[in-house]
Amino acid sequence: MSDELLRALDQAGVRLTGPRREIAALIAKRNGHFTAADLIADAGKRRLGVGRATIFRLLDLLAEQGLVERVDLPDGRHAYVPCEPSHHHHLVCVACGAIAEVEDCGIDAVTSEASRRSGFTIESHRLELFGRCPNCRSAN
Amino acid sequence: MSDELLRALDQAGVRLTGPRREIAALIAKRNGHFTAADLIADAGKRRLGVGRATIFRLLDLLAEQGLVERVDLPDGRHAYVPCEPSHHHHLVCVACGAIAEVEDCGIDAVTSEASRRSGFTIESHRLELFGRCPNCRSAN
DNA sequence: CACACAATGAGACCAAGTATCAACACCCCG
């Protein structure tokens, strides 16, 4: 549930406020990727009085802790995906939004080769994979 | 210069209008990545009467032709980089904005491994590398 | 249990587009 998010926030030394608990619960209830607008709508539907800004602020906090990550979908929308702090790449189902996390599987070789060829020092990278999850593939 | 952009647009069967020529010239004059706002400012400075919408429309057109590509910078800004239609990944200097293009150097192995592990079919991917170009590295 | 200071929400503001539509201009066709 949302306990994991709350525990991590506590760890990070921020206050565990009412609005934060409520938003964390909304996030935990989602699956796959979601937009800030989704959360704002969820909050509105349940008449939680949480402000728009608070939602963006919590997303920022969670992103800093590596508990969510922002992905730029191919259609240009910005989504957030819940994630483990240590894993780093996401596979996004373009049909249903499901997410799989893949840990590094050979990307380092790619970056060091790119570095060698270009003369750049590489500090970070972003890899996003888009496709169809097993469900959506069989549902054709 | 901008001739290459114009030639490609002509090829694509769109009209070679005054505003398009002017915007293409602005793009050609830039180096590294630039934002739509940069172009809008450039156009304003030279008192070209080109509208905001026209600039966005040309960027879309060029993106369709693979002549520019949109990158999402780590700080959240949206930039465009000029590029060769066939190459597919970009190395972005976080200090000066310089761009290097790297062709596929082993990414396919990564995606097929990710596909195998996750059960997803992978349709596309996006890889962006951020670092420092040789100049900015030595300028410390 | 008080109080410092972190966090909130309302609302204005901003950045990056997109939609609409009447006026315009490219360029093909005669």
Added chain:
DNA sequence: CGGGGTGTTGATACTTGGTCTCATTGTGTG
């Protein structure tokens, strides 16, 4: 060359996603 159909333009309004400000509130620490 000179219409004229239609692709293109720019003004303007609107949208989406996010940030800033600041007076008010509420947490957690001591």
